[in-house]
Amino acid sequence: MGRYSFRVGGRDFRNVCVLLAVAVLAKLVLVLLLSAVPVADVGKAIGLPERFLYHNFDFFNGTTIERPLVDKLGDTYDSVYYMNIAESGYRLRAENRVFLNSFVDDRRKARWPPGFIDDYCLYNWPFLYPLLIRVFSFLMGFSGAGIFVSNVFSLVAVALAYVALRGYLDESAALKASLLFVFYPYNLAYWTSAFSEPVFMVFVLAAWLAFDRGRFLLSGFFLMLAFFTRLPGVVLFAVFSLIFLMRYWGAGRAKVFSGLASLNLFLIPVVWWMFGEVGSVTGHSVLSVTQLCMNYTLMPGGFVFDVTFLGLFFTYYAFTSVYLLRGIDRDLMVYCLVLMLFHIAVYNTGASIGRYIGVIWPLFVYYGRRLDWLEAVVVSAMFFVLAFIMLELSANMVAFNIL
Numbered sequence: 001m002g003r004y005s006f007r008v009g010g011r012d013f014r015n016v017c018v019l020l021a022v023a024v025l026a027k028l029v030l031v032l033l034l035s036a037v038p039v040a041d042v043g044k045a046i047g048l049p050e051r052f053l054y055h056n057f058d059f060f061n062g063t064t065i066e067r068p069l070v071d072k073l074g075d076t077y078d079s080v081y082y083m084n085i086a087e088s089g090y091r092l093r094a095e096n097r098v099f100l101n102s103f104v105d106d107r108r109k110a111r112w113p114p115g116f117i118d119d120y121c122l123y124n125w126p127f128l129y130p131l132l133i134r135v136f137s138f139l140m141g142f143s144g145a146g147i148f149v150s151n152v153f154s155l156v157a158v159a160l161a162y163v164a165l166r167g168y169l170d171e172s173a174a175l176k177a178s179l180l181f182v183f184y185p186y187n188l189a190y191w192t193s194a195f196s197e198p199v200f201m202v203f204v205l206a207a208w209l210a211f212d213r214g215r216f217l218l219s220g221f222f223l224m225l226a227f228f229t230r231l232p233g234v235v236l237f238a239v240f241s242l243i244f245l246m247r248y249w250g251a252g253r254a255k256v257f258s259g260l261a262s263l264n265l266f267l268i269p270v271v272w273w274m275f276g277e278v279g280s281v282t283g284h285s286v287l288s289v290t291q292l293c294m295n296y297t298l299m300p301g302g303f304v305f306d307v308t309f310l311g312l313f314f315t316y317y318a319f320t321s322v323y324l325l326r327g328i329d330r331d332l333m334v335y336c337l338v339l340m341l342f343h344i345a346v347y348n349t350g351a352s353i354g355r356y357i358g359v360i361w362p363l364f365v366y367y368g369r370r371l372d373w374l375e376a377v378v379v380s381a382m383f384f385v386l387a388f389i390m391l392e393l394s395a396n397m398v399a400f401n402i403l
Contacts, residue, residue, distance in 0.1 A: 012166060015175050018055065023158050023182045027151065027192045032386055035069050039396040042118060042389060053398055072193075072395040074143025079194040081122055083142050085130035090122045090281070104293055112292055113283075120282040121293035128228040129196040146194030154191035154198035158182055160205035161361055167212065168329055168365050176376040177368020183380040187358040193395060200229040201359050204236065211240055216262040224266035232342070232356070234274070237267050239338050243331045267395050280350035296346050314354040315344070321366045328369070332362040 023100030043053040067075075084096050092100065097118055099378060104121065129149070136145035161181050166174040181187065191198045205221035223240065240263060248256055278286040290296040318340055325333040343356045357363065371379065392398075 010120060010337065011171060012162070013173075015171065015178075016162050019158050019175070019178050019182060020155055023155060026183065026188060030188065030384075030388055030391055031073070031141055034072065034395055037392065039392055039398060042082060042392045043398065046142055046389060048398075060249065065394075070141075070143050070147065074146045074194040076193060076395050076397055078196070079146060080155070081125045082130050082133065082194065082196065083146060085122055085125060086133040086137065086142050086146070087126060090119060092119045092122060098197070103363070108292070108295060115283065116292065120284070120289050123278050123282065123286050123289045124197075124231070124294055124296075126228045126231060128225060129199050132192075132199065143194065147192075150191060150194050150196075150198050153202050154187075157191075157198050157201040157205060160202060160209065161364075163209055164205050164361060165365060165368060168332065168362075169368055172328045172373075173368045175368075176371060176373065177364040178378055180371075180382055180383070181361065181364045182366055183383040184358050184364075185383045185387035185390055186355040188384065189391040190358075192391060196229050197355070197359055200226050200233065201361070203229060203363065204233070204359065207236065207240070211244075211263070216244070216259050216267060220266040221265045223263075224270055228273070229269050231286065232339075232346075234270060235339065235342050237270070238265055239335055242338070243334060246334065247329065314357050318357045318363050321363045323368075324366045327364065328365060329362075332365060332379070336360050336362050 029268060043050075080096055080099055087093075089250070100118060100121055104118070131150045133142060135143045136148055136304075139145070140148060144172045158178065158181070162174060162178040165177045165181075168174075169177060187197070203222045203226035210216075211219035211220060219240065220237075223233065223236050226236060241260060244259055244263060248259060274286045278284070278289065284288055285293070295322050318336075322333060322336045322340060325336060339360050340357075343353060347353055347356060368376075378402060
């Protein structure tokens with residue numbers, strides 16, 4: 001089987017089945033807790049001021065905090081806009097306009113060019129995940145479809161992650177690393193609700209597995225799908241190209257040129273959508289739209305290090321993993337380092353950085369090797385508790401950046 005092992009009927013196959021069963025069980029317990037435990041109790045238990053518990057709810061049915069469970073999981077933060085795109089395309093619905101305006105402050109709007117409207121801000125969320133939601137919406141409604149797609153893809157991502165990790169670790173270490181990947185709190189919480197990261201993760205892992213097998217055209221195709229799921233996917237073309245050059249620089253000009261051309265062929269539709277399609281509608285590239293709406297731009301004021309506890313906590317351990325990966329695999333170290341620096345330069349180290357760390361899968365390689373089984377189980381249990389708090393607060397539309 002070469003570097004990767006996934007023998008049908010063998011131990012690797014059984015390990016994947018165990019991981020999938022654990023992931024499904026963890027999701028079910030998480031949703032059960034979400035339905036049974038009032039958000040106010042969780043907020044009080046962790047010491048959140050009341051204003052953080054309630055100030056977002058006036059966007060949904062007055063000040064009530066009791067929405068149906070499907071709505072809690074399927075309509076929260078980014079999910080609101082994915083559902084908007086799935087139902088109405090890139091036209092902002094009236095109720096979502098109020099919600100978006102809570103993030104786009106008046107000072108930012110004052111810098112908008114003439115003719116720039118709120119609808120354009122939806123291009124911060126690409127169309128592939130909403131398209132998948134729309135495909136399944138006739139069976140279970142839009143919110144249900146969003147949850148369904150996210151959860152199904154999360155299970156596929158777990159299986160692919162094990163296969164990818166198995167290429168660098170023995171069976172036991174790969175299983176521990178995959179367990180940490182499953183229980184990483186942002187992954188477990190947001191991949192249980194309606195977010196695009198699990199869809200993105202499937203395409204990223206598929207791209208890496210194809211790349212590692214020398215199937216560069218197929219890898220580039222999956223990278224394109226990753227970009228059409230989440231905008232940071234465009235950076236992966238550069239990351240994969242850099243690793244390609246590191247591997248094949250001495251292989252001859254013809255091989256280097258043909259490999260790079262194959263890998264980046266699908267960058268053409270990506271660039272067309274970023275500058276052509278979005279530009280024809282908004283008059284701006286998608287990069288300008290995200291800067292105008294969300295203030296996301298590469299190094300807006302240099303690297304910003306937030307004082308958010310969770311952001312700093314996960315950032316520290318992520319960089320520790322990056323540093324120690326140098327002794328395991330240079331390509332993985334470069335992969336993680338570039339993506340870490342990119343995300344910090346754009347999103348800084350606030351609460352959101354932990355969410356993005358969760359999709360940088362090689363970070364789990366080192367800890368899968370470093371932790372023994374008892375440590376891995378204890379860390380996973382701690383992750384689960386944190387995942388419950390995150391899901392409880394985000395599903396109830398509670399601001400928790402102070403964590």
